[in-house]
Amino acid sequence: MYVAVKGGEAAIANAHRLLADRRRGDRSLPAIGIEQIVNQLGLAVDRVMGEGSLYDRELAALAITQARGDMIEAIFLVRAYRTTLPRFGISVPIDTAAMEIERRISASFKDLPGGQVLGPTFDYTHRLIDPALAEDLPVDAPLTREAPETASPRVTDLLAGEGLIEPDGVVSSEPPGDLTREPLEFPLSRELRLQALARGDEGFLLALGYSTQRGYARTHPFAGEIRIGEVEVRLFVPELGFEVVLGRVRVTECQMVNQFHGNAETPPQFTRGYGLVFGQAERKAMSMALCDRALRAREFGEDIVAPAQDEEFVISHSDNVQATGFVEHLKLPHYVDFQAELDLVRRLRAEHASERKREAAE
């Protein structure tokens, strides 16, 4: 006889208790500390901060352990916390030209003021699994040198001096939009689009950026510059009449330099795609820059022919917290709607059968 599906409440509580058990795993092993994650899984922490849109290393590390290492779940935890925080103000734009650089490379110039600085990169490592890492052997201290006296101007500023690249544009006196506080309405302003890309899913933007390289909205990109390091965050306090330094954040900036043949109004010049992400997240910053440039097609009067150029398509589907929620909601019961469909399919089948019978009889 039919047993009603009761006891949802107890089932949920028990499931969560089991989850907590699985998360902790074997109790005879020490639990991973937050500091260990912050220090030893730094790039995972950076991704959670970037896509979670909240710069807090400890919180991101806590989210990673709470999520059992599931990155999108960790990003979701951070986002859900972030949304409850008050917004005090809007910082002065950070100055990446004044960055304390740890890595800075340009693929478009062999050498340039400030030099090429490789920094802590996986590039040029041979991807051979290192069995030695299974043991906690001593690691050499890094070799460092004094920061060079010469400044490291951004490559785009060097090009701008000759008028070869589109200028940075004028900073609007209007306060920038905030996609977390206002509903998005298409078409978006560039600042809102960049906000959406900055918190967009790394994998999604990577695939779209890749598609532009394979001919779906080709943009002829050069990695003009990638720089990683710390910048100051400043807030202008009207009561004081001057800017106050709130702290420092580590960011990755990528400026893609793209070919542009010009049009009736504009002579041929280079255009830009821009990427800026919290922490060290080079792949994400590069993908973001490729997508940004592709999405500027309308602005340059280019034909919109590929998915990466389609703003509504890209931005509506780039947020992994939204995407995972909606995909995974298919796990929720749908039996009322399924019942309606069952009824319909049965009816259609009955009609089909009687139709066949009638035809056979004729």
Added chain:
Amino acid sequence: MSARAYNFAYLDEQTKRMIRRALLKAVAIPGYQVPFASREMPMPYGWGTGGVQVTAAVIGPDDVLKVIDQGADDTTNAVSIRAFFAKVAEVKTTTRTAEATLIQTRHRIPEHPLTSGQILVYQVPIPEPLRFLEPRETETRTMHALSEYGLMHVKLYEDIARHGHIATTYAYPVKVEGRYLMDPSPIPKFDNPKMHRSPALQLFGAGREKRIYAIPPFTEVVSLDFDDHPFTVQEFGAPCALCGAEGVYLDEVVLDDKGGHMFVCSDTDFCEDRRAQGFGPQVTEAAE
């Protein structure tokens, strides 16, 4: 980070005011989708964040909350959302439709007729009724502005041409107060007539899609149809196997792997209420 106390009903007051402004606009323009700055909620998108935000914006300490999913109070997500508000708003909760002042629902409208003063909050996955005909928001907003709904009529007509009748069984489009085409959320079309001239206030929240819309009390809600193919609702061959109710929406419960099944009320509160009143299975000679 230390554990922090959250505001009443989780959302901060400014966010609630923002949602209430959107709700007022939605009530003023029945069936029109009002964009709102949907927040990230502590449950996933697609799991009722829109409904939860609307509920959080309108709930007060004296409200009595009922939450259903698929018509049932004890489905896991309904339990989870009810527990959420019991925790963050400390409101009284109930499973009885008549006792509730505020009902959050997914996919059903309760069988017990709603009354004046009650608010029904729907969780909406895709608020745009034209979305599967035209994927672009910029296009569909223009279509709404111009009342350009021919595309939907063509879709329904094509159903009739192909199947002999309209093949939409849930999320069946409605016209509100003769103006806006509206998605009633994925309720079975069986429930559509309950929206028409309902004395209750009906609010719809789509969190991921950032839209709110509403049907004020006693508003005309007409399911689309044609003169020669009038709108009809699902009919079930048998009454509820537990309470014997007829003219209600039933769930099919599979009993074994030999095709055995039975039909029971989808609205668990309605079914329990009837059984408490002494109704039971209808005795029929056609017992297999």
